[in-house]
Amino acid sequence: MVNQFIKKLQGFVELTAADIRALEEATGRPQTFPPRTDLIREGDQPGPVLVVLEGWAFRYKVLPNGTRQIIAFLIPGDCCDLNISMLAEMDHSIQTATHAQVSKIESTVLTDLMTNHPRIARAMYVAQLIDESTLRAWIVSLGRRSSAERVAHLLLELYIRGVRTGLANRDELELPISQTVLADALGMTPVHVNRMLQDLRRSGAIELKRGLLRILGPEILTRISGFDDNYLHRRLRAYN
Amino acid sequence: MVNQFIKKLQGFVELTAADIRALEEATGRPQTFPPRTDLIREGDQPGPVLVVLEGWAFRYKVLPNGTRQIIAFLIPGDCCDLNISMLAEMDHSIQTATHAQVSKIESTVLTDLMTNHPRIARAMYVAQLIDESTLRAWIVSLGRRSSAERVAHLLLELYIRGVRTGLANRDELELPISQTVLADALGMTPVHVNRMLQDLRRSGAIELKRGLLRILGPEILTRISGFDDNYLHRRLRAYN
């Protein structure tokens, strides 16, 4: 089975055979987790860096009133913050959305990877920059887009990220999350997410059933959401 | 005049005299900019790292419909992303809110700082982690807090950050931004920001006039916003 993490990093830099071997060594023994499992909780002391090899997970925070806001989706190939162990405690939690295979990279191993494999270091920094850019894009969506725009924007984002990692075939992406989860990511209620999805179906932009999303009219989604993919940084600066 | 950037980094790690000299050298010749000046624009090729020594600035994005969302405030001591030059173009803009003194650190100088001064490197990574954590906290606010809660939360955040950098004396913080700017940060309209500020004044939580914010009832703001300062990471993991 392909190691999605390595595949993703290869999209950023050209890795040597030695780089790849080191990454395989570091992520070779993933653990399997059932859905709805917290991999790490807010308040915990940060431990090893998590890398999602299969399945979906998400970062989230729970508010005093019990509501939840999802902050980011982690799809195969994604990993959590690099230097996280410098902080005394986690400021958010990470939970699996589906069955997931996750590798944990101990900080000693990570340090070794970063210092002895400059291309890996660079690729991981790029990945981190893109994650941060995505956080900014979410702030923009939550702050200034209507709910219809937000839904369209998120579906397009996930689709494009899926294409990038080979998760999407043609116009199809497996979207293994409930409308409640979507709602917690979009800052709306599940009822309203449902309304907006119905609108998108009626407009012919998407088909969505049983966890399978089909993008029938990408241009419709782009128009509705005002999508600009620059925040996903598909072009990078050449490696000096 | 104190170099707020050095002061901030000293809050994270113990710097040696040599570290401080290197930082003074790197940020010693700041440029002055008038208010409302774009320091860098979305789409530009990333250049040197920006460090704000005096005055306020903010990161923002403009949407196709012309509305603006502010993504982060940069107060004295703050700097922008470290590895930003790995990306081909900026995904957002940065603008001064007031007269500001800004130093630009060329990437060669930065690389030198990071490789030859491990304490500086560590401090800058911590700063970056906290910035990222703050992005997540903003997502939570925009997604799941009411407008009253959001206003209270932002004021408290700015006040706490101000205290941390010595910008705030006692219960006072200079808040040199208009309600329109606040609105663009909070994802609401200026009219509604005004309503919420009035409510906060009436509740005795704050006083705010001519750019001077007074926190009269921090506990009121905390209660209203459900504020938890963990995302600002005032405690750090001990340096191995």
Added chain:
DNA sequence: CTCCAACGTAAACATATGTTATTGACCTAC
């Protein structure tokens, strides 16, 4: 095969927030 829980769908109604407009205070340029 059946039951149960989670999920998706829908309608009716409530409300938080946006929209538009007006006015006065303040500041800066001249």
Added chain:
DNA sequence: GTAGGTCAATAACATATGTTTACGTTGGAG
């Protein structure tokens, strides 16, 4: 000192989204 622009304050009204409730479907556990 005056003019013009930005900003804060407030009111009346519009609407997007939340709330509550109900019901049928789906899928997994036993």
